Amino acid sequence: MAAAYGDCMNTKQTTPALVTHDLTKRYGGRAAVDNLSVEVPAGVVAGFIGPNGAGKTTTMAMLLGLVRPTAGSATVLGSSLDDPGAYLGRVGALIETPAFWPGLTGTENLRVVATLSGHDTRRIPEVLDVVGLAGRGGDRFGAYSLGMKQRLGIAAALLGDPELLVLDEPTNGLDPVGINEIRQFILELADGERTVLVSSHILSELEHVSDWLIVINDGSLLYQGPADGFLGRVPTTIALAPEHPGDLDRLSALIRADGHDPRRDNGALTVPVDEDDAKALAAALNKAAVAHGIVLAELHTRRPSLESQYLAAIGGER
Amino acid sequence: MIAAIRAELVKIFRRRVLVITGITTVVFAVGSAALVLASAEPAGGRFSDRGATVESLSGAGGGTEVFTTAVSFAGTFLFVLFVGVVAIEFSRGTFRTMLIHQPRRIRLLAGKTTALLGLAAVVLAVTEALTWIAARAFAPTKDIATGRWLSADALGQAVADYGSVLFWVSGYALLGTMLAVLVRSVPVALAIGIAWAGPLEHILQDAWGPASRYFPGLLLEAFVAGGTSAVSATRAFLTVTVYVTLAAAIAATVFSRRDVTA
Numbered sequence: 001m002a003a004a005y006g007d008c009m010n011t012k013q014t015t016p017a018l019v020t021h022d023l024t025k026r027y028g029g030r031a032a033v034d035n036l037s038v039e040v041p042a043g044v045v046a047g048f049i050g051p052n053g054a055g056k057t058t059t060m061a062m063l064l065g066l067v068r069p070t071a072g073s074a075t076v077l078g079s080s081l082d083d084p085g086a087y088l089g090r091v092g093a094l095i096e097t098p099a100f101w102p103g104l105t106g107t108e109n110l111r112v113v114a115t116l117s118g119h120d121t122r123r124i125p126e127v128l129d130v131v132g133l134a135g136r137g138g139d140r141f142g143a144y145s146l147g148m149k150q151r152l153g154i155a156a157a158l159l160g161d162p163e164l165l166v167l168d169e170p171t172n173g174l175d176p177v178g179i180n181e182i183r184q185f186i187l188e189l190a191d192g193e194r195t196v197l198v199s200s201h202i203l204s205e206l207e208h209v210s211d212w213l214i215v216i217n218d219g220s221l222l223y224q225g226p227a228d229g230f231l232g233r234v235p236t237t238i239a240l241a242p243e244h245p246g247d248l249d250r251l252s253a254l255i256r257a258d259g260h261d262p263r264r265d266n267g268a269l270t271v272p273v274d275e276d277d278a279k280a281l282a283a284a285l286n287k288a289a290v291a292h293g294i295v296l297a298e299l300h301t302r303r304p305s306l307e308s309q310y311l312a313a314i315g316g317e318r
Numbered sequence: 319m320i321a322a323i324r325a326e327l328v329k330i331f332r333r334r335v336l337v338i339t340g341i342t343t344v345v346f347a348v349g350s351a352a353l354v355l356a357s358a359e360p361a362g363g364r365f366s367d368r369g370a371t372v373e374s375l376s377g378a379g380g381g382t383e384v385f386t387t388a389v390s391f392a393g394t395f396l397f398v399l400f401v402g403v404v405a406i407e408f409s410r411g412t413f414r415t416m417l418i419h420q421p422r423r424i425r426l427l428a429g430k431t432t433a434l435l436g437l438a439a440v441v442l443a444v445t446e447a448l449t450w451i452a453a454r455a456f457a458p459t460k461d462i463a464t465g466r467w468l469s470a471d472a473l474g475q476a477v478a479d480y481g482s483v484l485f486w487v488s489g490y491a492l493l494g495t496m497l498a499v500l501v502r503s504v505p506v507a508l509a510i511g512i513a514w515a516g517p518l519e520h521i522l523q524d525a526w527g528p529a530s531r532y533f534p535g536l537l538l539e540a541f542v543a544g545g546t547s548a549v550s551a552t553r554a555f556l557t558v559t560v561y562v563t564l565a566a567a568i569a570a571t572v573f574s575r576r577d578v579t580a
Binding site: 061068111 | 334414419420575
């Protein structure tokens with residue numbers, strides 16, 4: 001089911017930021033990550049999608065040198081996974097829940113990690129400002145809300161102005177406003193030079209920010225490639241419903257006469273169409289219905305969502 | 319490793335930590351000096367084999383004997399302190415944060431331990447000085463002569479006592495670090511640490527005589543006490559050195575190879 005990697009031709013740069021070959025992590029007899037082979041082109045925002053327990057965090061932990069693979073290999077920014085010290089200085093990461101020292105202030109926590117990684121501590125005010133914590137850097141981390149902790153984790157990831165940003169469920173604990181801010185923030189970070197690998201099990205979060213997708217389930221790859229390619233696997237449809245149910249057959253015949261293949265769906269009809277033709281066809285069908293005395297109570301275009309695609313992919317896999 | 323030391327110092331050199339450490343040090347130094355002097359008996363007294371005597375305290379090393387005697391009672395406390403300080407980094411997930419920023423694991427662990435031992439070295443030096451000052455102030459109440467406490471011999475004894483206590487603390491620190499790395503859980507590590515360094519070794523010592531020559535906590539106690547009837551200070555030093563080297567190797571190996579998932 002995984003898409004061929006040839007699909008990455010429309011990416012912004014040619015050198016991949018991440019490559020894994022048959023990456024596997026087993027805990028006892030259970031494979032948390034199972035022969036995962038993926039490639040993330042540099043400069044893209046890559047959405048890493050899968051339900052809870054799919055293996056996203058374990059994969060990211062392996063890429064960050066926290067967890068040893070049972071088998072397989074990988075390169076991050078051109079360096080082997082065997083030597084995380086060779087590339088982690090150019091990687092910013094937030095994995096699982098943000099873990100800091102509760103007795104230290106936000107600024108002090110960032111000073112600890114900046115000192116540890118050799119990054120310039122003068123960037124601390126700047127990254128606090130970027131994540132919206134400019135006025136709260138002097139507060140103790142233990143007094144932060146969950147959303148503020150998450151923001152501080154992202155600030156820590158940005159300290160080194162990284163080439164690759166790895167964000168594991170970055171919107172965990174955030175309110176809708178915070179989620180939207182993180183979404184905008186990811187889009188701002190995606191400047192075509194920086195690669196962002198962001199995971200989530202809430203698919204709508206990634207739908208509008210990802211131009212590359214990796215979809216996994218039960219540790220195995222379901223899809224990798226351009227986001228458009230994944231979304232295009234289920235067609236856009238136009239849904240129509242007549243005001244009077246008795247007109248459904250006549251409406252169906254009209255649509256067939258126009259060369260389309262409508263399907264009945266709970267008192268309505270759905271017509272698969274090309275995304276580009278959807279608007280014109282909806283107008284044409286509306287005109288035809290009115291011309292034949294059929295009043296439409298419903299007429300709209302249904303574009304495939306990441307969630308519907310994902311559920312379809314899971315269904316196909318299972 | 320330098321970066322790891324400096325990062326740890328960022329955590330240590332905070333006003334709150336310094337104030338708490340300072341107050342604790344002063345209270346411990348003054349309180350323990352008062353207790354050691356109050357409990358000192360003339361040589362040959364009923365409990366004179368359990369601590370400093372009036373005669374020993376009147377010697378050149380009397381001023382710093384108060385320090386070594388007082389500190390030796392804090393062995394279990396120091397052990398569990400190091401166990402807790404390291405284990406909590408696992409349970410809080412902060413080792414994960416640190417490893418993302420410093421993936422050279424052995425350097426990270428070595429830097430952290432070195433910084434903590436550096437702090438311990440400074441605190442011990444201050445404690446020794448404060449204990450000496452407090453003991454000198456309290457000495458007249460027990461008719462202890464302090465004239466020789468300012469001699470050149472006293473200075474040499476002070477350095478030797480400081481070195482002994484620092485070795486003793488380092489031994490507990492590295493054994494505690496190993497336990498924390500192996501167990502990774504604060505409550506479990508503390509339970510094991512307190513049980514072992516506290517009652518268990520001493521109970522086993524009563525049941526099995528040679529325990530004094532083999533158990534690390536008992537050896538550390540024997541070393542800082544300048545040797546016992548069961549084991550000399552030199553033998554205790556050498557055996558503890560072997561244990562500490564093994565503990566450091568085990569901690570480094572386990573820490574560098576184990577998955578960090580918390």
